[in-house]
Amino acid sequence: MNALAVRDLAKSFGGVQALAGVTLTVAQGERRAVIGPNGAGKTTLFHAISGTIFTSSGSIVLFDREITRLAPYERARLGLARTFQITNLFPGLTVLENVLLAVCAAAGGGLGLLRPMAAHPRLFEKAERLLEEWGLSASARRLVRHLSYGEQRQIELILALAGSPRLLLLDEPTAGLSPAETAQVVAMVRSLPREITILMIEHDMDVAFELADSITVLHQGLLIAEGDRETIRSHPKVSEIYLGVE
C-alpha cells in the first residue's frame, strides 16, 4: 500500500505556477526527501498535502483514502502529522503544555469542558514519557519561548510524533541549526520506527542523503528526477540545476 499518492497536483499564485502537475507516490515505511532550489514548489507541495492550501487541480490519497478536499485537522486525524519550516509552537505555554495539547488531540480532543486537565493523568503520563524519551524532561516547566532554537526544533518534532502518526511530513527539520544540533535532529529522525512513513523537505543535501531511502527533485513546480542517491547524484538535469551548467 502507498502511504501517499499525489497525482497531477497543480497550484498557481497569481500567475506564478508553484506546482505544475506533480505526481508522486511514497510507499508505506519509506523515507523520502524532496529537494530542489528555492521556489521549486517544495513548501507548496507540503501545504497542499497537509491541507493548508487547496490545489487548483489534482488529487491526494493518504493510505487509500482520498483527502484532496479535507480540512487540515481532518487529515491530521487520519494519521498525517507535520512540522513547520518556521518554528510553529505555542510560545507562551510551557513545554509540558505544548506536548499535552498534542497528546490531547491524539486522544480525540472531546475531553469535556468541566473536568480539569489534571484529572486526566494518562495524558500527563504520555506527555511526560515523550519528554523523557527525547531528553527534555528537565525543561518541562519552562516556557517554550525561553528555549534555545535547537530545543524548539526538537519540540516541533515531538509535537508531530505525539499523535503516533502514520505519515510524517518534515519541513526542513534542520533549518538554521548548528552542525551539532543538526546531528541531534538527524539522530532523532533516524531513531523513529519504520512504521512511520516520512516525507521531508531538506535543503542540506548531506542530511537528505543520510536520512532518505530515495529522493525526489522538484524544479519550477515540476518533478524532474526521482530515485536513490546514486541516481540523483549522476542525474544530468539535477547537476544542471544545482551547478548551473547549461
Added chain:
Amino acid sequence: MNIRPRLAALGAGALVLLVLPYFLPSYFLGLATKMLIFALFAMSLDLLLGYTGLASLGHAAYFGVAAYTVGLLALKANASLWLALPAGLLAAGVTAAFFGLLALRARGSYFLMITLALAQVLWAIAFSWRSMTGGDDGLPNIPRPELPLPWPLADSTPFYYFVLLVAGAAAVLLARIVRSPFGYALRGIRESESRMLALGYNVWRYKYLAFVLAGLFAGLAGCLYVYYNRFVSPEYLHVVRSAEVLLMVILGGAGTLVGPAIGAGVIVLLENVISAHTQRWLMVLGAVYVVVTLFAPRGLMGLVQDYKQRRSGP
C-alpha cells in the same frame, strides 16, 4: 507557581466578600454588587480575549440582549426569576450563536469590526423600537425577583448575597472551563491556530463554542445587572459598554480570571468616584487605557507576576 499561597489569597478574598455587608453602608454595598456583576461580565469576555485571543468589541450585545429579555418579561409578563433568567440566558446564547457564525469568518481587527457592527445593530434596534423597548428612555421600574426567602431581594444586603452566589458559581464554572482540556485548547488557538489545525483540532468549533459560552456568561451578567438597576436602556448594548468591559480585561490582565475581575472592580470604582466630579468620564477611561498599555501591557496581574519573578530570582 505555588498552589498554596494562591488558594490562601482566593480564600481570603472569598471571606472578605462574604462579610462585606457587615462593614459597608448600603450605598457602598450597592457599589460592591455592581463590581461583582461587572467582574462576571469581564471574566466572560476574557474567555475570548485572554484565552482564545479573539478581541471582541461587541460583547455588550449579549449583556444587553439578556437584560432586555429579563426586563421585558419581568415588566410585561411579571415573570418569575425561574422563567426570566433562563429566557435571558437563552436570548444571549442564541444571539451569540448567530453572531459567532458571522464574526468567526474573520480574524484580528476584522473580527473586532464585525463584532462591533453587529452589537451596534442591536443598539440601533433598541434605540428606535420605542413601542417595545421604550427607545432612548429605556424601561424603568423593573421589579426585582421575589424568592421564597425571608429576605426580600429589594433590600441591598440580600441582593448582594444573591449576586455573590450567582456570580461566584459562574466564576467557579469559568475557572473549571479554562483548566479543562477545552480551556487548554483555547490557549493553544491563541498561541498558534495553524499548529492546532496540524495537530488535528477543529479550531473553528473550539472558537465557536468559546464564543457562545462567553456570550452566555455575559448574558448572565446582563440578567443580574437589570435586576440591580431595575432599569434597562440602549446604553446597555452600546459600544462604549463593550469598550469599557474590554478595558476592564486589559487593565486587570487578560488570560487570567482574577485579573479581569479586579479590573472590573477598579473601573467601576473609578467611574463612580470620577463621575461625581466631572462629566468627562470617557476621557479618563481613555487615559487609563493609555497608561495601562504603556506601563503595564499585561495588566495588573502582569505586574504581580513580574514582581513575583523578580523576588524569586532569575
